[in-house]
Amino acid sequence: xxxxxxxxxxxxxxxxxxxxxxxxxxxxxxxxxxxxxxxxxxxxxxxxxxxxxxxxxxxxxxxxxxxxxxxxxxxxxxxxxxxxxxxxxxxxxxxxxxxxxxxxxxxxxxxxxxxxxxxxxxxxxxxxxxxxxxxxxxxxxxxxxxxxxxxxxxxxxxxxxxxxxxxxxxxxxxxxxxxxxxxxxxxxxxxxxxxxxxxxxxxxxxxxxxxxxxxxxxxxxxxxxxxxxxxxxxxxxxxxxxxxxxxxxxxxxxxxxxxxxxxxxxxxxxxxxxxxxxxxxxxxxxxxxxxxxxxxxxxxxxxxxxx
Numbered sequence: 637x638x639x640x641x642x643x644x645x646x647x648x649x650x651x652x653x654x655x656x657x658x659x660x661x662x663x664x665x666x667x668x669x670x671x672x673x674x675x676x677x678x679x680x681x682x683x684x685x686x687x688x689x690x691x692x693x694x695x696x697x698x699x700x701x702x703x704x705x706x707x708x709x710x711x712x713x714x715x716x717x718x719x720x721x722x723x724x725x726x727x728x729x730x731x732x733x734x735x736x737x738x739x740x741x742x743x744x745x746x747x748x749x750x751x752x753x754x755x756x757x758x759x760x761x762x763x764x765x766x767x768x769x770x771x772x773x774x775x776x777x778x779x780x781x782x783x784x785x786x787x788x789x790x791x792x793x794x795x796x797x798x799x800x801x802x803x804x805x806x807x808x809x810x811x812x813x814x815x816x817x818x819x820x821x822x823x824x825x826x827x828x829x830x831x832x833x834x835x836x837x838x839x840x841x842x843x844x845x846x847x848x849x850x851x852x853x854x855x856x857x858x859x860x861x862x863x864x865x866x867x868x869x870x871x872x873x874x875x876x877x878x879x880x881x882x883x884x885x886x887x888x889x890x891x892x893x894x895x896x897x898x899x900x901x902x903x904x905x906x907x908x909x910x911x912x913x914x915x916x917x918x919x920x921x922x923x924x925x926x927x928x929x930x931x932x933x934x935x936x937x938x939x940x941x942x943x
Contacts, residue, residue: 709747709749709768709800710722710724710747710766710768710777710800710805711747711748711749711750712749713802715749716749717749718748718749718750718866718867718868719748719749719750719866720748720749721746721747721748721749721822722746722747722802722819722822723744723745723746723747723819723820723821723822723823724744724745724746724747724805724817724818724819724820725740725741725743725744725745725817725818725820726740726743726745726791726815726816726817727804727816727817727818728806728814728815728816729791729813729814729815729816730813730814731790731813732811732813739787740787740791742757742758743755743756743757744756744757744820744822744823745817746822747766748868750867750868751765751766751767752764752765752766752868752882752884753765753766753779753780753781754884754886755781755784755788755791756823756886756888757888758888758889759888759889759890760888761884761886761888761893761895761911762781762784762788762895763781763868763882763884763895763897764779764780764781764782764784764788764792765779765780765882766778766779766780768797768800774796774797775796775797775800776794776795776796776797777794777795777796777797777807778793778794779791779792779793779794779795780792782897782899791815793809794809795807795808795809795815796808796809796810802819803818803819804816804817804818804819805817825887826887828887828892829885829886829887829892832885832892832894832914832917832922833885835917835919835922836864836883836885836894837864837865837866839864839943840861840862840863840943841861841862841863841864841921841941841942841943842860842861842862842941842942843857843858843860843862843939843940843941843942844921844940844941844942845938845939845940846907846937846938846939846940847936847937847938847939848907848936848937849936856904856907857904857907859874859875860872860873860874861873861874862908862941864883868882868883868884869881869882869883870882870883870896870898872898872905872908879898879905881896881897881898881899881905881908882895882896882897883895883896883897885914890913891913891914892913892914893911893912893913893914894911894912894914894922894924895910895911895912896908896909896910896912897909907937908939910926910937911926912924912925912926912937912939913925913926919943920942920943921940921941921942921943922940922941923938923939923940923941924938924939924941925937925938925939
């Protein structure tokens with residue numbers, strides 16, 4: 637029989653072993669908890685990094701898509717109004733391997749949603765038209781400026797679309813010439829010009845007076861009405877017959893002008909064609925004049941339209 641001392645030692649040894657087992661179990665549990673905590677923190681970190689990267693990539697992708705997303709217009713895709721527009725500078729124009737964009741550095745090109753194209757410099761504004769369509773699977777830009785000087789006429793024509801992004805639309809033609817625009821801020825419209833546009837769009841006019849040189853030819857325009865609408869179209873009507881032309885107002889260093897263009901017969905309506913300097917306008921009508929040629933020797937035209 638073991639003695640009390642032996643039993644005590646055995647008991648003590650058993651207690652120590654039990655305590656050791658408890659200690660080892662606690663360490664094991666702490667290790668598990670630590671690993672769980674570390675895994676949890678790692679998961680949080682990974683999730684946070686993933687969300688951060690996703691947000692960053694989404695931001696970059698959004699900006700990139702906005703700058704380079706394929707479009708089908710040179711107008712303003714974010715504005716449904718016919719007068720919605722975007723403005724550009726011509727930053728690359730290579731003709732037969734020669735870069736000539738510097739010749740156009742003072743010109744702002746405006747493309748309206750309604751198909752009107754405007755080439756405007758500090759001393760001259762020209763109006764034309766533009767459209768984009770698919771021909772045999774190729775996207776093409778058609779740009780036209782009737783009776784434009786050679787500088788502007790060189791840009792007109794049919795161009796294959798390389799890129800229609802928001803910022804840098806680019807085109808090439810069959811000769812390998814390159815045309816590229818860069819977006820810019822549109823010119824500010826003065827209150828006076830805004831007032832003239834509103835007046836024209838809100839009224840239907842008759843010809844109260846028309847002078848060619850020193851001759852009064854007003855009676856030739858009897859019963860003609862002119863209706864200006866916000867699509868830059870002007871409708872001339874006489875005895876139920878209508879002809880549609882184009883109109884555009886602009887502001888240069890010389891003042892406000894009204895451009896009128898009728899391409900279809902009768903010949904009478906082409907008497908309105910030209911860039912008219914607006915002498916004055918009020919609630920009852922407006923007066924415009926222009927010289928077909930140099931002011932000293934060119935034919936002089938003057939008209940008065942009544943509301």
